Amino acid sequence: MSLNVIILFVFMSIGVLFITYFASKKTKTAGSFYTAGGGLTARQNGLALAGDFMSASTFLGLIGAFALTGYDAFFLMYGALVSFLVILFLVAEPLRNLGKYTLGDMITARFKYKQVRGVTALNTMIISIFYMLGQLVAAGALFKLLLGIPYNTSVIIVGIFMLAFVLFGGMTATSWVQIIKAILLIAGSIILFVLVMWRLDFNFIGIFTEMKTTTPFGAEFLNPGVKYTSGLEAASLTLGLILGTAGLPHVLVRFLTVPNAQVARKSVVWVMWILGIFHVMVIFLGFGAAKLVGSANIIEASPGGNMAGPLLAQLVGGDFLFAFISAVSFATILAVVSGIVVTGATAFSHDFYNEILKDGKATEKQQMFMVRLSSMVITVISITLSLFLQQFNVTFLAVLALTLAASSNLPVILFTIFWEKFNKTGAIAGMLVGLISTIGLLALSPNVWNPVPGAALFTGDPIFPLASPGIVSIPLGFLAAYIGTLIGARRQPVVEDNFSEILVKANTGNDVKGIANH
């Protein structure tokens, strides 16, 4: 580990501790812990969203994907940007207008049943833990590569660090860490981009011609099909990305940290511009890595291509830029996992503990204790599990979390807002079938079964052919919500419904302060 790396890490740690100190002064109530008091501005929340959403796999993974698989990296990338359109058009504003602290609040605004809240909270926690596992395992592998710290140690360091500031600073500290991380990430990418293009004489067209001869794939590198063999697989992956982000609890909860629908909407504009700019630069960063570092060296450092970015930084910017990119990656993982922990812990403390067990009558003190306790429990569970997952390729964890979100959360969110006949049975059926079918299909997929011993969790032929089950499980989630509604309607035909209230609140925002005195 070089001196540069140590100095930068010390700097960053001090910065994070400062943020935590100031945030802890503002975090006196459960509401401020859950959603930073709902007082962020559009720019702050937009940056925090970018910081929440852009994980190490976005930053390092995409550079590696463009360097190693050429065109096919697009299928990993653009779905994320489009997913924010789904959020903007369908989810963000109704969620802000109906919800308070959690997704459970929004769904139970219409179906005031404890079972509905319980299943929503359970869903949130399962998705959060799977998503977090993917992040932690990636963190362990990354710091082992970047800094030579052993896998177990780095997972535990990330976990403890994150826990320390989540416990004291809650959503306020988390938001600020995400904001600063987003700024660092964009700044790092721009610096790297300019230095790389300098080396390539800013020849944006010529680099494509060079790509035809620099990689082992030859001219095929520029055509689709290097990594994905079927259009169905690529379409399923794209669909999962597009619809998955719109159901991810830790992304959705960021729309509850702003005062009204207008701010929620404007923060999407921020995150889309940030992602959009990054998506264009990352293509050339990938090409630069393939050309300057070379595929062989990238694969040698890590077969998945995660080292393409850091190696490129070292080549064009020396040890300092390498240290900077490593520090940014650390901040990236920290920001993402802390967002997930706050979301999962809020679902437990607010939904399970306060609303279900205590009928909404828990004191501030009890809630603060419970949310801190559940943050610790979630972190300990995730760290323990990720210590066992070291040997396995864990991309499927991220796929699992996204597909789960798309198959179990999204159908219920959309039907709750838009479908008058939707009922409690439909909501519970949609969530449970989405949850079970995604986990089931993934357990039978090539991610878990591989004929080559040791390549996956089990040895054998996969029963389900696709690695991303979205194209099957997402329609299943919608179908189950629909059929559940029909069954529920037959069993309990006349139900006092508050759909008109939901419609008015979702579309005018009269339940939240803001638009009326706008």
Place this chain on the structure above:
Amino acid sequence: MKLFRLGVLLNMAQLEGNAIAKEEEQFIDYKRIASSEEFKKLLSQKKRFIVSYTIFYLAYSLLLPLLAFYTDILNHPVIGDITWAWIYGVSMTAMSLWVCRMYIKKAAQFDETAKEILEKEGL
């Protein structure tokens, strides 16, 4: 009052306490607002806008893998060795930002209408 509370508890054991409390505090006739002409008009305008754009951007996104894997039309070079496939891929960013901009513009109009409806109801 106590008896009433008990009755509520017995009848709607599943219902959540604080949601009921909220209903009691303030009564707004949502059914009437929801069935008013202005509100219905706002909803149908919103629906038309949201549905048509959503179909557009979803189709635009899902068309790429299908064209890329089942046809060759994207593999022709346009500028230098940059093929249509790359242009389509990068256009995903431009398309998303454009659709986002259209939404922001339209949403400001919807806000005005929503505000008028609420003001008329004295909310």
